[in-house]
Amino acid sequence: MKSDMERVVLITDFGVNDLYVGQLKGVLCGASMEIQIIDFFHDIPPFNIESAAWLISRCQHYFPPKSHWICVVDPGVGTPREALLVKLGERVFIGPDNGILGWALSQEDAQVHRIGTHWKPASATFHGRDLFAPVLVDWLNYRDLNRIGPAIQVAQCQPMPALLIKKPHGAQVKITHIDRFGNVVTALKYIDICWASAALVVNGISITKWVKTFADLRVGEVGMLVGGFGTVEIVANKAHAASMLSCKCGDWVDFLEKSVDAKNGD
Amino acid sequence: MKSDMERVVLITDFGVNDLYVGQLKGVLCGASMEIQIIDFFHDIPPFNIESAAWLISRCQHYFPPKSHWICVVDPGVGTPREALLVKLGERVFIGPDNGILGWALSQEDAQVHRIGTHWKPASATFHGRDLFAPVLVDWLNYRDLNRIGPAIQVAQCQPMPALLIKKPHGAQVKITHIDRFGNVVTALKYIDICWASAALVVNGISITKWVKTFADLRVGEVGMLVGGFGTVEIVANKAHAASMLSCKCGDWVDFLEKSVDAKNGD
Amino acid sequence: MKSDMERVVLITDFGVNDLYVGQLKGVLCGASMEIQIIDFFHDIPPFNIESAAWLISRCQHYFPPKSHWICVVDPGVGTPREALLVKLGERVFIGPDNGILGWALSQEDAQVHRIGTHWKPASATFHGRDLFAPVLVDWLNYRDLNRIGPAIQVAQCQPMPALLIKKPHGAQVKITHIDRFGNVVTALKYIDICWASAALVVNGISITKWVKTFADLRVGEVGMLVGGFGTVEIVANKAHAASMLSCKCGDWVDFLEKSVDAKNGD
Numbered sequence: 001m002k003s004d005m006e007r008v009v010l011i012t013d014f015g016v017n018d019l020y021v022g023q024l025k026g027v028l029c030g031a032s033m034e035i036q037i038i039d040f041f042h043d044i045p046p047f048n049i050e051s052a053a054w055l056i057s058r059c060q061h062y063f064p065p066k067s068h069w070i071c072v073v074d075p076g077v078g079t080p081r082e083a084l085l086v087k088l089g090e091r092v093f094i095g096p097d098n099g100i101l102g103w104a105l106s107q108e109d110a111q112v113h114r115i116g117t118h119w120k121p122a123s124a125t126f127h128g129r130d131l132f133a134p135v136l137v138d139w140l141n142y143r144d145l146n147r148i149g150p151a152i153q154v155a156q157c158q159p160m161p162a163l164l165i166k167k168p169h170g171a172q173v174k175i176t177h178i179d180r181f182g183n184v185v186t187a188l189k190y191i192d193i194c195w196a197s198a199a200l201v202v203n204g205i206s207i208t209k210w211v212k213t214f215a216d217l218r219v220g221e222v223g224m225l226v227g228g229f230g231t232v233e234i235v236a237n238k239a240h241a242a243s244m245l246s247c248k249c250g251d252w253v254d255f256l257e258k259s260v261d262a263k264n265g266d
Numbered sequence: 267m268k269s270d271m272e273r274v275v276l277i278t279d280f281g282v283n284d285l286y287v288g289q290l291k292g293v294l295c296g297a298s299m300e301i302q303i304i305d306f307f308h309d310i311p312p313f314n315i316e317s318a319a320w321l322i323s324r325c326q327h328y329f330p331p332k333s334h335w336i337c338v339v340d341p342g343v344g345t346p347r348e349a350l351l352v353k354l355g356e357r358v359f360i361g362p363d364n365g366i367l368g369w370a371l372s373q374e375d376a377q378v379h380r381i382g383t384h385w386k387p388a389s390a391t392f393h394g395r396d397l398f399a400p401v402l403v404d405w406l407n408y409r410d411l412n413r414i415g416p417a418i419q420v421a422q423c424q425p426m427p428a429l430l431i432k433k434p435h436g437a438q439v440k441i442t443h444i445d446r447f448g449n450v451v452t453a454l455k456y457i458d459i460c461w462a463s464a465a466l467v468v469n470g471i472s473i474t475k476w477v478k479t480f481a482d483l484r485v486g487e488v489g490m491l492v493g494g495f496g497t498v499e500i501v502a503n504k505a506h507a508a509s510m511l512s513c514k515c516g517d518w519v520d521f522l523e524k525s526v527d528a529k530n531g532d
Numbered sequence: 533m534k535s536d537m538e539r540v541v542l543i544t545d546f547g548v549n550d551l552y553v554g555q556l557k558g559v560l561c562g563a564s565m566e567i568q569i570i571d572f573f574h575d576i577p578p579f580n581i582e583s584a585a586w587l588i589s590r591c592q593h594y595f596p597p598k599s600h601w602i603c604v605v606d607p608g609v610g611t612p613r614e615a616l617l618v619k620l621g622e623r624v625f626i627g628p629d630n631g632i633l634g635w636a637l638s639q640e641d642a643q644v645h646r647i648g649t650h651w652k653p654a655s656a657t658f659h660g661r662d663l664f665a666p667v668l669v670d671w672l673n674y675r676d677l678n679r680i681g682p683a684i685q686v687a688q689c690q691p692m693p694a695l696l697i698k699k700p701h702g703a704q705v706k707i708t709h710i711d712r713f714g715n716v717v718t719a720l721k722y723i724d725i726c727w728a729s730a731a732l733v734v735n736g737i738s739i740t741k742w743v744k745t746f747a748d749l750r751v752g753e754v755g756m757l758v759g760g761f762g763t764v765e766i767v768a769n770k771a772h773a774a775s776m777l778s779c780k781c782g783d784w785v786d787f788l789e790k791s792v793d794a795k796n797g798d
Contacts, residue, residue, distance in 0.1 A: 007295065009288075015712035016282050016548050019587065022541075022572035023760070026594030029539065029568075036295075040288035046713055047770060055285065062292030062395070075770065078745025124745040126760030129594070180281035181312055213344025213390040228289070228392035238313060238341065273561065275554075282548050302561075306554035321551065328558030328661070446547035447578055479610025479656040494555070494658030504579060504607065 006035045006140060009063055011052055012072040012128060013044040020128060024070070027133040031140045038063070045249050047075040049099050050161035054176040054187055056093075057103035057160070058229045068140070069104075070132050071095035078124035083115040083131060084157060085139065085148050092139055094132045102160025112157060116149030163187035170256040177229075178249050182240030188232040188255055200224060200234060201254040202245045207234055214238070272301045272406060275329055277318055278338040278394060279310040286394060290336070293399035297406045304329070311515050313341040315365050316427035320442040320453055322359075323369035323426070324495045334406070335370075336398050337361035344390035349381040349397060350423060351405065351414050358405055360398045368426025378423060382415030429453035436522040443495075444515050448506030454498040454521055466490060466500060467520040468511045473500055480504070538567045538672060541595055543584055544604040544660060545576040552660060556602070559665035563672045570595070577781050579607040581631050582693035586708040586719055588625075589635035589692070590761045600672075601636075602664050603627035610656035615647040615663060616689060617671065617680050624671055626664045634692025644689060648681030695719035702788040709761075710781050714772030720764040720787055732756060732766060733786040734777045739766055746770070 008028055014020035021042055028037060040059070044052045052073045060069070074096045082097040086104040088111075093104040097114075104110055121130035138147055145151070163174040164187055177185040184202070199208045209223035217223045217237035222244060227233035234241050234253075242248065274294055280286035287308055294303060306325070310318045318339045326335070340362045348363040352370040354377075359370040363380075370376055387396035404413055411417070429440040430453055443451040450468070465474045475489035483489045483503035488510060493499035500507050500519075508514065540560055546552035553574055560569060572591070576584045584605045592601070606628045614629040618636040620643075625636040629646075636642055653662035670679055677683070695706040696719055709717040716734070731740045741755035749755045749769035754776060759765035766773050766785075774780065 005300065009292075017575045018712045019573035019575075019591070019709070020711070020760070022570065023591055023594050025570050026541075026572075026591070026596075026599075029570075029596045029599070034537065038288065038291050038295075040292075041285035043283045043285075059285070059289055059292070062289050064295050067292075067295070076747060079747045123758075123760045123762075125757065125765075129760065177285070179286070180284045215342060215345045225391065226389075228286070228389045228395065230389075233391075271566065275558075304554065304557050304561075306558075307551035309549045309551075325551070325555055325558070328555050330558075330561045333558075333561070443551070445552070446550045481608060481611045491657065492655075494552070494655045494661065496655075499657075 004064065004066060006031070006033055007038055007063065007067040008035055008136065009038045009040045009067050009069045010042065011040045011044065011056060011069065012042050013046050013048065013052070014042050014072065014128065016042045020126065023126075024129045024133050027129055028137060030134075030137045033140065035140065038067075044073050047073060048250055049073045049075075050163060050174065051176050051249055053100050053102045053160055054163055054174075056100070058231070060103065065090045067091055068136055069093045069095075070128065070136060071100045072128040072132060073100055074098070074127060077127050082157075083127065083135075085113045085115060085135060085145070087111040087113070087145065092136070094136055096127070097158050099158040099161045102158070105154050105157050106160060110154055111145070112152050112154055113145050114149045114152050119149070169258065170254065172252045173255050175247060175249055175251045175253060176231075178242045178247075182236065182242045182244075183227065184234040184242050184245065184247060184253075185227060185229055186232050186234070186253055188253075189230065190226045190232060197258045199256045199258075200232065201256065202234065202247050202251075205245055270330065270332060272297070272299055273304055273329065273333040274301055274402065275304045275306045275333050275335045276308065277306045277310065277322060277335065278308050279312050279314065279318070280308050280338065280394065282308045286392065289392075290395045290399050293395055294403060296400075296403045299406065301406065304333075310339050313339060314516055315339045315341075316429060316440065317442050317515055319366050319368045319426055320429055320440075321495075322366070324497070326369065331356045333357055334402055335359045335361075336394065336402060337366045338394040338398060339366055340364070340393060343393050348423075349393065349401075351379045351381060351401060351411070353377040353379070353411065358402070360402055362393070363424050365424040365427045368424070371420050371423050372426060376420055377411070378418050378420055379411050380415045380418050385415070435524065436520065438518045439521050441513060441515055441517045441519060442497075444508045444513075448502065448508040448510075449493065450500040450508050450511065450513060450519075451493060451495055452498050452500070452519055452521075454519075455496065456492045456498060463524045465522045465524075466498065467522065468500065468513050468517075471511055536596065536598060538563070538565055539570055539595065539599040540567055540668065541570045541572045541599050541601045542574065543572045543576065543588060543601065544574050545578050545580065545584070546574050546604065546660065548574045552658065555658075556661045556665050559661055560669060562666075562669045565672065567672065570599075576605050579605060580782055581605045581607075582695060582706065583708050583781055585632050585634045585692055586695055586706075588632070590763070592635065597622045599623055600668055601625045601627075602660065602668060603632045604660040604664060605632055606630070606659060609659050614689075615659065615667075617645045617647060617667060617677070619643040619645070619677065624668070626668055628659070629690050631690040631693045634690070637686050637689050638692060642686055643677070644684050644686055645677050646681045646684050651681070701790065702786065704784045705787050707779060707781055707783045707785060708763075710774045710779075714768065714774040714776075715759065716766040716774050716777065716779060716785075717759060717761055718764050718766070718785055720785075721762065722758045722764060729790045731788045731790075732764065733788065734766065734779050734783075737777055 086093040165172045173188045211223045220239045222236045352359040431438045439454045477489045486505045488502045618625040697704045705720045743755045752771045
């Protein structure tokens, strides 16, 4: 099964319109077996660790077992922040120890190694090319965790950033992605409450209309649906919801289990 | 011949700066043979079905026989619109039944299957990942059209959108693409008329200068040439013709076989 | 070693948000062996030959020996400008003869062939797809330089553009890239002078603070470091240095070996 070949999945804030990804790929070509490189996402908003961490958690299962991840949102590059290799079954996740690897670290079978000080990246500013890619190539070529660095405990590492804070009758929840269509993706999982009377409040604007797909809204109307990440999204039909609500990735949104109007009607 | 390997060509309005393409690729990795995935174009203007349909028709021949297409511009996703697999020789085209597959449907040897109701996409909003990619993987792994859904007639499907309307002494023709340099690509094929006296009229501005390449124009001057799609383009030399003419993809342009000035001179 | 497979590395000003790259890749699929196509960089500022030439010179070594380059920044496309294939060991570089191939031409073992007049590109405006890609496919399939065109001397070709002009006590140096984070990359190599008192002057603003990495600056502060290309970059911590300095790729910057303040203090 070729679905069993080695793959490298890249998630970074390098931007597809820049050339950092291209250099990193050059280094990956040093692997001694054929690998397929997949650009998962390179336009994480610069420095937004929590968006990257969340997207990995929601999308890693789409990739076959031997898909290795290089994860680079790294505002602390060149400082003494640590870097990690997390092994989960047949695959590894590599990146800085700043929370971006939180999902992998939270898995029961996670084996964690700190990238050792014997790795001397050629630059202080581009560890994607000069540290993470060489470490992955070394792992692919030798399969020897001892070459990477010392085993450490999960508890010593930065966990997943908090993206939802429970409140009485609701929660504060992060906007974790805004897509090209302006759909506002949140970290709020669709759970077993009475959604008919629930609301999201963004910048003082209350959204209460619950739909199944875009076309259930009038053109330009704003509503909510369970989107492709399995979480609640605020969307508009053929319009840019994020612009209409003046919100951006990283903002907090208020979730009310029962909207005020619904309460009044009780 | 490796030019004979299986390939998947992607054309979507997902945007290369977003992460929908990356998820779709994860699903494609489930194919049981090695496939090469080619990002043909992901920045179709959102919801612009006719641009995608036209670009497929003008570019499909650049790809080897076993190049399968996933075509997703799909404003009706989640509604009862149908989805199709069109088989042409060794390759298949997969996408919604909204005209985007018009070129494939117009070919004499087209075998058309509706994607059956036994396919239950996990989301209502992302059929690229949850329906079209799994259908292609199933086709690649089993080569069994019966697994896809019922055979239907071409006449039951949405044809190619109309991109040219003939008029006395000319035509109305669509702008089908505007490239990063500002070149205005039209659906007007270069045909056997007296081009020396022909004109295109965009927003009231008449373009009459016919050149072979950009450098035949003065810097900033606007003219026409037969571009890389084999159709007429309005271009400027080292300047952004689309901005100068305030036009966008999807606009209509007037084509006059003889420009007014030329007529006056008759 | 799969690091020994044939690869094609692409550097162009086509833009990743456009569809010229996709068409070119279709033509490359005509190679008779499996090749891996790597998008090195497609967002060279339109027509900026010197940026492309410089980036090739600084990054070509990241790719394995059998990595062939197609290099297209080509404002003269369709005019009588020549096109070249430069062979260096096991790899070839293909592109217009306008300086973009300057690095390859400057290597001692460069074998240079002009792309002959028997190649008849189908379009006058898209030689990436219609000339350079077919020439590379022909080379990969036949390994016969005689099929490409006549051997010529390096001295007949356009050399690397000048990116640094020496001055008394300093130099003028080009900005060769501005990345998505706003880092201003220059062609100035880090050499053995007293950097502690050196300055870069951009639009009248003198930058004198020398750091190892971004986090050594206060948030929003501007400084200099040796970046991932091994040259001096002007950067800011979590801010967009290029916007703060109103500079762009292609601008000249003044480099003073000793800044004025330092001189005053002598």
